[in-house]
Amino acid sequence: MESADIYRASSSFRGSFRGGSSAWRNTTVEAFSRSSREEDDEEALKWAAIEKLPTYDRLRKGILTSASKGVANEVDIEKLGVQERKQLLERLVKVAEEDTEKFLWKLKDRVERVGIDVPTIEVRYDNLNIEAEAYVGSSALPSFAKFTFNIIEGLLISLNILRNRKKPLTILKDVSGIVKPSRLTLLLGPPSSGKTTLLLALAGKLDPDLKLSGRVTYNGHEMNEFVPQRTAAYISQHDLHIGEMTVRETLAFSARCQGAGYLHDMLAELSRREKEANIKPDPDVDVFMKAVASQGEEANVITDYVLKVVSVRSTLAS
Structure with a gap:
């Protein structure tokens, strides 16, 4: 009699434990999915607020996801800090030898998706x-x-x-x-x-x-x-470099000499067409392109990108 009671009690305990663990798993999954949905909804609301801005102001705003907290924050493109630029490149090109081509395809696809022809010269x-x-x-x-x-x-x-x-x-x-x-x-x-x-x-x-x-x-x-x-430049093979400048300073100086060019006008048209077609671009690609097209900020972003790619290649070569 006692053995039967003990068996029924243990069976009931195992059943309640399994039911409790199953309920805990379901609750956890629902909590994570609910949290993910809330983050997506919050990002969508922030993007909708940016879309309502005039074109000039819209080109100065972007959404950047924090690497530590995973929270999407609205950022001022002209005031990107060192850590923000680092986080942006980590998300776009985490492993340079693997992700560089994917990143360039993302840039190309975004431009071609709305039918913009990039200026070419023959x-x-x-x-x-x-x-x-x-x-x-x-x-x-x-x-x-x-x-x-x-x-x-x-x-x-x-x-x-x-x-x-x-x-x-x-x-x-x-x-x-x-x-x-x-x-x-x-x-x-x-x-x-x-x-x-x-x-x-x-x-x-x-x-x-x-x-x-x-x-x-x-x-x-x-x-x-x-x-x-x-439109064109001839670079002599006997190029002269300023020895007092670091590699970063040399690249930044070259980027500032080149300037943003036509990118600002192209990005304004790109943003206008995406808004008309109700297309939401990749937030990271959007921030990168806006930073490159912003006068004064293009040197920082391009310099960080080139250093990230070149440093990996030089490491592999050595």
Whole structure:
């Protein structure tokens, strides 16, 4: 009799324990799901408040999720701190060698989703000829006496006192081609074949003493119709760096020289189209793009991003 009572009591205890543990699990799951729903609802409310702002103000606000608390907070893009930028990049590119391509695809997809075409440039050069005048024979010898004599002779030639003894030297002859947008173009050739001269001509930085004939166009526009230095740049292989500047300072200086460019106008149009289509972008991607397009803040975000990617690659290379 006592054994039967003990068995029934233990069975009842096990049943109540199983029922209690099941109820505890259900309560825990419901609590977590309810908490997650509340966070999503709170983020949606904050995003709806940002959407009601004018376009200019909307480009200065974003939603950034705290890494420690997991709470979505509204942030001022122009006042992002060091820790906030670090948290943003950790969420976007946690492992650089794995997440960089995914992050770039997110940027591309966001722009293409609303039908915005990113500005591209196609460079064409037709029948390009470049000539120089050079001394030949003993006059071309690199000596101090010849150098001084050539300067005096050049002055007399400019006064039409002496006849020009320089001979024409062809550097490029009937060169034609197209540099397609969004393509990496490799220019190969033997030494002294005119590679640098061609690049300088395409960048609009050719020496004025050289004779240029032919046609160079950017999207069909001649070089005299715009300022080519604002569109293209030639970087010499003998680049000079300021030794007193750190890597971060050098990258930040380069970013500030480049500026935000057309990104602010493009982002304003992107935000307008997303609002019309009722599209909610990825909050982290949104904050990154707004920071890059903000004058003064683009250097900090881009510098942090480049350092994160480059530091990983340099570590792997070593």
